[in-house]
Amino acid sequence: MSMEDAAAPNLPEMSVSELSGLLKRTVEDRFALVRVRGELSGVKRHSSGHLYFALKDADAVLDGVAWRNVAGRLKFRPEDGLEVIATGRLTTYPGRSKYQILAESLEPAGAGALMALLEERKRKLAAEGLFAAERKRPLPFLPQVIGVVTSPTGAVIRDILHRLADRFPRPVLVWPVAVQGEGAADQVARAIRGFNAIAPGGAIPRPDLLIVARGGGSLEDLWAFNEEVVVRAAAESAIPLISAVGHETDTTLIDFASDRRAPTPTAAAEMAVPVRADLLDRVEELGGRARMATRRLLVEHDTRLSGLARGLRHPRSLIEAGEQRLDDLAERLPRALRGLIADRRRQLAEVSGGLRPHVLTGELRQKAERLAQVSERLAPAARRLFERAERQLATPAQLLESLSYHRVLSRGYAVVRRAGKLETAAAALHPGDALEIEFADGRVGAVAAGDPPRRRRKTDLPPPEQGTLI
Structure with a gap:
């Protein structure tokens, strides 16, 4: 048995929560205030207002949290890729066995980081055309x-x-x-x-x-x-x-x-x-210039009119010539009217001399005699034409009558219809069907009765042939 195995029973036992709490106190005491520089990644703002993020460099990643009161004081909007300096304390999160920084402040890592982000965003929005000159509109004057x-x-x-x-x-x-x-x-x-x-x-x-x-x-x-x-x-x-x-x-x-x-x-x-005062001065200046221009224009037109008037004849002279011409025409008008009436009377006398009633009566009599002659020749010709057409129609009419099925009905046959359609087989009828039977002298209604006819099988004898009706 090794010395480590012998000493193991002497170590005090700790629960997971006790060990996590010990680690938490150790880390918080050792790193009560730190400043960490890194690139933001996975920035997420929770609905509670807290800000969760990660600081990373080429070799490591450190989780971070900025509580709502800290996140609300930030002077910039944290975004992925922005290099910042986080000031706060390290702590652990026992629920996931990880350590993180509780940021008391976040600031860009110098103005250069913000300027780089600004230039990148400017290029992106400019590429979309948001800064195009043709989008800009003129401002209203007033x-x-x-x-x-x-x-x-x-x-x-x-x-x-x-x-x-x-x-x-x-x-x-x-x-x-x-x-x-x-x-x-x-x-x-x-x-x-x-x-x-x-x-x-x-x-x-x-x-x-x-x-x-x-x-x-x-x-x-x-x-x-x-x-x-x-x-x-x-x-x-x-x-x-x-x-x-x-x-x-x-x-x-x-x-x-x-x-x-x-x-x-x-x-x-x-x-x-x-400037309202400038506008009033401008309006007054333009009004004065307009009045001066109007007066100058009126003077110019008056001068021009006077010059043109000197080249015109006096209106009285024009009226006098017209009056003299009117008097002359008034004297000539009665003589002209009397001469015109005399000419029209002579023309009427010449025309009326050729209009004699007995001449017109003779011409009418000749026309009537010619019309009677034409009528006498036209009536026999029309009668012969009608007789020839009647003979030509007689033969087809006789043939049509001989081929009509009414001739067949007159020999004792009948035509059966159901719902207006011709029925030629009893197998198609059922008891109770409404029928219409046509004879040579008229049509009567009927109702099919009895069992429907049995369909003929191949072994049955063929029915006697009826023959053609036509």
Whole structure:
């Protein structure tokens, strides 16, 4: 027996739970606070709000958990492939015999990691055509209603409202959202789609222009506006959209998907509306120019009309010539009418001299005699034609009569019909069938009685032949 075997009975026995608890305390005491750098993998957000993930490098994998209160404070959205630094403590999970890190904070492993993720996402969305220039629409010159998506408590909304009031006051609808942290991207996307879902002419006016605004900040602070859900909502917006996120040097992906990018929220308000005083001055200037142009045009037309009038004859001279011609025609008209009537009378006398009643009567008598002669010759010819046709039809009629089955019926035969159809065999009839029997002098109804005829078998003698009826 070895020394180990001898010592084994002296070791205290522990349950699995006791050993797991001992390991848990040992690991938590030894690694109460650690910072671990690795690549995120298998990121999953539970419905409870907790965040589950794994940190990995080339040789090892470490499971991790960020409870809901920690996950809600993150300034970026964790994604697979992003390199981060997790700060927290190690612990064990006895239910699965594994160890994990309980993260108290998660941050990208330097700005380079976020920039790499940003560039990759930018290339992906650009390949889908979301940033294409032909998708961008012009902004309305003077929108009736402006929708603003921003935080309701920051200085951004006050700057926008103040600038709009200075330039050209317009009704503004504010959709309050969180502009950073957990859930900010989803809120911004829902706000853009919510404004687009407002029906025109409803109780809530539909905006003609949208402004998505936020103040300046770090790359992590502005990360919500780099999220894919926000970019897609901006690209899908049917309402023209101005992005005003950060300061002049800040660039987010929503800037590429929007119709216009403003360097600051105040600049977005300046893009949204013109200056009312400038418009009034412009209108007054154009009105003055229009009045001057009208007066100048009237003067030019008056001068031209005067020049043309000098080359025209006086209207009185035109009327006088017409009056003289009218008097001349009035004198000539009665003489012309009298001459015309005399000519028509002479023509009527010449025509009426050739119209004598006895000439017309003689012509009518000749026509009547000729018609009587033609009638006398036509009647015998028509009679001969009818007789020849009658003789030609007599022979086929006699043949048709001789072939008619009525001749057969007159010799004592009959025709049996059932339901209007001819029956030629008794085997087809059944007792109770309604029949119609046709004789030479008419038709009578009948009902089949008795047993149906037995079908002839091959051994039966053949029935006597009846012969043909025709």
